[in-house]
Amino acid sequence: MFKDYNMNQVILPIDLAYKLQENDIAFAVNDLVESIPDEAFNCFYRKTGYPAYHPKMMLKIILCAYTQSVFSGRKIEALLKDSIRMMWLAQGYEPSYRTINRFRVDPDVADLLRQCFVQFRSQLVQKEMIDNDAIFIDGTKIEANANKLTFVWKKSVERYSAGLVEKSNQLYKELLEQDILPAIEQDNLDELSTEELDEIVEKLDERIEEYDNQIEASKDTKVRKQLRSERKTPKQYRKRFKDFVARKQKYRRDLAILGERNSYSKTDHDATFMRMKDDYMKNGQLKAGYNLQIATEGQYTLAYDIFPNPTDTRTFIPFLNRIEKGFFSLPSYIVADAGYGSEQNYDDILNNRQRTPLITYGMYRKEKKKAYRHYAFNLSNWPYDQESDTFTCPNGKNVTFQYWSKKKDKAGFQRTFKVYECEDCDGCPLRLQCTKAKEGKNRKVYYNEKWENQKAYIREVLSETKTGDIYGKRKVDVEPVFGFLKANLRFTRMSVRGKDKVQNEIGFALMAVNLRKYTVRQSHQSSLLHKNGPIYRMTIIRTVFYLI
Numbered sequence: 001m002f003k004d005y006n007m008n009q010v011i012l013p014i015d016l017a018y019k020l021q022e023n024d025i026a027f028a029v030n031d032l033v034e035s036i037p038d039e040a041f042n043c044f045y046r047k048t049g050y051p052a053y054h055p056k057m058m059l060k061i062i063l064c065a066y067t068q069s070v071f072s073g074r075k076i077e078a079l080l081k082d083s084i085r086m087m088w089l090a091q092g093y094e095p096s097y098r099t100i101n102r103f104r105v106d107p108d109v110a111d112l113l114r115q116c117f118v119q120f121r122s123q124l125v126q127k128e129m130i131d132n133d134a135i136f137i138d139g140t141k142i143e144a145n146a147n148k149l150t151f152v153w154k155k156s157v158e159r160y161s162a163g164l165v166e167k168s169n170q171l172y173k174e175l176l177e178q179d180i181l182p183a184i185e186q187d188n189l190d191e192l193s194t195e196e197l198d199e200i201v202e203k204l205d206e207r208i209e210e211y212d213n214q215i216e217a218s219k220d221t222k223v224r225k226q227l228r229s230e231r232k233t234p235k236q237y238r239k240r241f242k243d244f245v246a247r248k249q250k251y252r253r254d255l256a257i258l259g260e261r262n263s264y265s266k267t268d269h270d271a272t273f274m275r276m277k278d279d280y281m282k283n284g285q286l287k288a289g290y291n292l293q294i295a296t297e298g299q300y301t302l303a304y305d306i307f308p309n310p311t312d313t314r315t316f317i318p319f320l321n322r323i324e325k326g327f328f329s330l331p332s333y334i335v336a337d338a339g340y341g342s343e344q345n346y347d348d349i350l351n352n353r354q355r356t357p358l359i360t361y362g363m364y365r366k367e368k369k370k371a372y373r374h375y376a377f378n379l380s381n382w383p384y385d386q387e388s389d390t391f392t393c394p395n396g397k398n399v400t401f402q403y404w405s406k407k408k409d410k411a412g413f414q415r416t417f418k419v420y421e422c423e424d425c426d427g428c429p430l431r432l433q434c435t436k437a438k439e440g441k442n443r444k445v446y447y448n449e450k451w452e453n454q455k456a457y458i459r460e461v462l463s464e465t466k467t468g469d470i471y472g473k474r475k476v477d478v479e480p481v482f483g484f485l486k487a488n489l490r491f492t493r494m495s496v497r498g499k500d501k502v503q504n505e506i507g508f509a510l511m512a513v514n515l516r517k518y519t520v521r522q523s524h525q526s527s528l529l530h531k532n533g534p535i536y537r538m539t540i541i542r543t544v545f546y547l548i
Helices: 025-035 038-044 053-067 072-080 082-092 096-103 109-126 153-178 196-219 221-258 313-326 343-352 449-463 465-472 478-487 497-530 534-547
Strands: 133-141 152-155 263-264 271-273 286-297 301-306 333-335 356-359 390-392 398-408 416-421 442-447
Touching: 025 053, 025 082, 025 109, 025 497, 038 053, 038 109, 038 313, 038 343, 053 082, 053 109, 053 497, 072 096, 096 497, 109 301, 109 497, 133 301, 133 313, 133 442, 133 478, 152 153, 152 221, 153 196, 153 221, 196 221, 221 263, 263 271, 286 497, 301 313, 301 497, 313 343, 333 416, 333 465, 343 356, 343 449, 356 449, 356 465, 398 442, 416 449, 449 465, 478 497
Parallel strands: 133 333, 333 356
Antiparallel strands: 133 286, 152 263, 271 286, 286 301, 390 398, 398 416, 416 442
């Protein structure tokens, strides 16, 4: 005997939602997108042309596909034909892969993704799934969709550009010395501009044309041969100056793309070559990538941004500005690792934002070690007299204040140092261990009073029980998100090019990680509630009495 099986009969129910499990991730995707205000979708409305797919539907199917580790437009199109949850979210529509790809890189989608993160955080706060007392910030490198050997280095461009200036000036002097061309007007005597190089090429063209006319007008074979011989020189110069024009334009374009960066990729101009952790060749090869910065709480990504520079220190303040402007107000505590600890970052959090930084600095752990605290040649271990403003070196000499010094870093931030100098280092038995100054010169010490006060404040704050416990959560809060993104979701490389498009794609991926984690936790809570119900408790009581 078999169960009834008939391929020619309509099977009910028609609504595909009945085929999904109670806590299916498709419901979480649907609820999230439906929570976005309708006004956010108005920018996609078009009065003319063929009616477009609704942006809510497009957003849902792409988010759902990303939760299943499907990032290709063609594979998303295939899912719409054989995945029940995708069919339900699309309600029977089947947009092509071109439509899907065009939508997810649309500039207006960036605001929709921002709304997704805002609404998702609002749901977490309402359900008390996050504390909302602190955010945990960290960064990671994501490989760009760029070829490996398409790098352009700023130092190389500057070196070649300087060599081009030198060669063009030398050839121009040869033209004047050989009386091939008259002198042209120069704005800068040290360098020929692109316009001036073009003018030289035009004048050489005119000179070559004169030779051509003379050759055509002459009927004497010897004269024609001599004219052709003389024409070779301006032709050679014209070829070289044309090459100078093309190269100068290229170098100018390269420097404009580079900006403040040290490199870029020819296939993705916004990507910068960085050192990745997954160095398979073990040779320190740099790869084109982006620096992803995220802010988390409860292992949920609440805000994100993409930066082209590889160091986390210089991304911190722009990222905080991005959070405040587009996502949410900063909580009381901002937690990050030592890569973000700098004088500029501490100053911004304490003075501009009035928040508490729970951020260590580079020497934080080393300063706690016994060897560091007992090392005699560290300035922090020298006795200090506040009245005379002097330190005492290990040899008992006074290290007195001399003058103030100000230094600017590459980002333009200015630091102020107090410069101290030892009164006499000549004949000191500890000289070789204490200083590398040349003979006849004394050791100088640069002391940043503001930086030392900030470090003392950080040490004091992190020594407290409450703030110490919050900082202790950093590794288990923000670090697992990168593991979920790269290992569980298998998102390790971008599939689009350009910063704006990359920012959209990483937004989809991070929200997919959030939804997967949120669905799992909701399912776990539902099972616990079910087990704690009256029927479950009565069954346990009866079983216990029966055993007794």
